[in-house]
Amino acid sequence: MAVASEQDNPAGLTREEPRAHSALRRLSGRALSLIASVVLTVFGLLVVTFFIGRVMPVDPLLAVVGDRAPEHVRAQAATELGLDLPLWRQFLRYLGEILQGDFGNSVLSGQPVLTDIARFFPATLELATAATLIGVCLGVPLGVLAATRHGQWPDQVIRVVALAGYSVPVFWLGLVGLLVFYAELGWVAGPGRIDVVYEYTIEPVIGLMLVDTLLAGDGAAFLDAFWHLVLPASVLGYLSLAYITRMTRSLMLAELGQEYVIAARVKGLPERLVIWRHVLGNIMVPLITTIALSYAYLLEGAVLTETVFAWPGLGLYITQSLFSADLTAVLGATIVIGLVFIGLNLLSDLLYTLVDPRAR
Template sequence: MAVASDIAALPARERGRSWLLRFLVKLGSLIVSVVLTVLGLLLVTFMIGRVIPVDPLLAMVGDRASEEIRARAAAEMGLDLPLWQQFIRYLGDVLQGDLGNSVLSGQPVLTDIGRFFPATLELATTATLLGVCLGVPLGVLAATRHGRWQDQIIRIVALAGYSVPVFWLGLVGLLLFYAKLDWVAGPGRIDVAYEYSIEPVTGLMLVDTLLAHDTDAFFDALSHLILPASVLGYFSLAYITRMTRSLMLAELGHEYIVAARVKGLPERRVIWRHAVGNIMVPLITTIALSYAYLLEGAVLTETVFAWPGLGLYITQSLFSADLTAVLGATIVIGLVFIGLNLLSDVLYTLVDPRAT
């Protein structure tokens, strides 16, 4: 009896070891790929800082500084070292959380990013939620009504989202909904009357106003957020709708969908449980990429709406030739992409255990 039980238990042990081995191999390859990606990101940003025809010494000491002052500043910044030594020094500084000091603000770049990034995070997150909540159902509807008038209208709406320039749409939105109809608040993140009465706890204005128990400030911040989030969310909606439609059209052509319908399963269950369930892995990738692009590509939206986020910070730094701030923000954006890709991998295993 004991021998029989040991034999029966052996395949389970082997399966457990095999799963553990696959998990460790995937974890190791994931760590190696992340390390190589981060090193590549840092190398690219370092080379950009050396290739762009902007003199960092000029931005730091001015154009009237003597050669002695320039030489001293170059030594302090390590610009007198060979290129490979400069990269090693740059790599060590970044790994310690030192992205340099901004010429424009005189503060560490990481401090500036910590002040500006929450605004971009709040804007991009709201826009992505709008894109997902509307884009996925619209994409599913377009696929299930393929070739009909619903499909045509949804395709036109999605195509317009790719075609209309974001700055034009933002200006028209401000003119119509703010200047003419007065439905929403204007540029900025919150009214001046509330700006200094809200203590920045999380950096997210909606959360901070709720923590301060100030409902008037909350609705004012929400009124400022609605229009830029809707403009940015429209582009997220267009991308997610088109990708969901394409994925669903391919999935609805599989034989198991026909078999489920022949068995008499309700159409709602066939569509939302079986078809949508099987496109979740590529759909997660689509949503993650859309979110990352909104975090990185909100420059025009933030400029039009005077939204004090990372995009506006990069724009102001570019106009001021503050290369240190621009490269620091670029590193943060790159790390956001890497982090979202890692999050996608984790969600894959939760949605589809076969991904392990």
């Protein structure tokens, strides 16, 4: 055996060494395929967005120089933006620029697209994170409650609540929320991220208003930012809650019929252990996917909510840029959203390995 082993292993490596070696190889292989998939996804996104943007029946120069610009001014702007080149050369030129880290300037704000995104994305991130927290903290317990009380009144009530969250237009819900909780009751602050009194006294550091106000050491501004966030986050949180509740409920129901649940109950395990440890533990992988999808959806920017609440977020930025044919801004924001999706996918994968030993 020893001889054979030496023959099979002429370099004299121990058994651990090839294992470590192959693990390293596996890891670098995974990293390479990950990088390749990120690059391909972003490239695909760019191609699709670029060509859709360019074939839209809107004159992109209207956004740049307006309707009344003389022809020579239009021609000059077209040359500066490369719009006089064939489509494929425009695309190559754009690719070349972004490879150098230059995402171009937004026509509408006159700022580099990255500067714009650095301002608009944190607003969306703050709102989406707060909404997802509300959605998860309420949605998962409600879904579990509905499943364990299947067919009884708590289940019926929760299903109606979730269905309403699905069916009520978020735009309408936002307006009614403002009317009741801001205009009538005065429980929350109005539209915008912070009161005008603080608007120009808080120096943006990371762009998250709650954090920036804390960093500035201004307690009153922090509370003001909090009260501005409560309502839009609750409205979007309700949307997220509706989705998470329904998914939790149906995943739980499918799992509750499994034999291991009956076995656990017959064995005399306390019900809380059966539900919260075994059943919930087993639906954790699809549930994480559900939550990640819901979060990613909100991170794209909730255009209607952002409009109603005058919340300067990414959704509003992309929509207005798209309507104005400001393609540079649309492309930049699309890349960010693509990266967010990829990031959340990776995060879900990481969480799978934590909650599911089979995935390790």
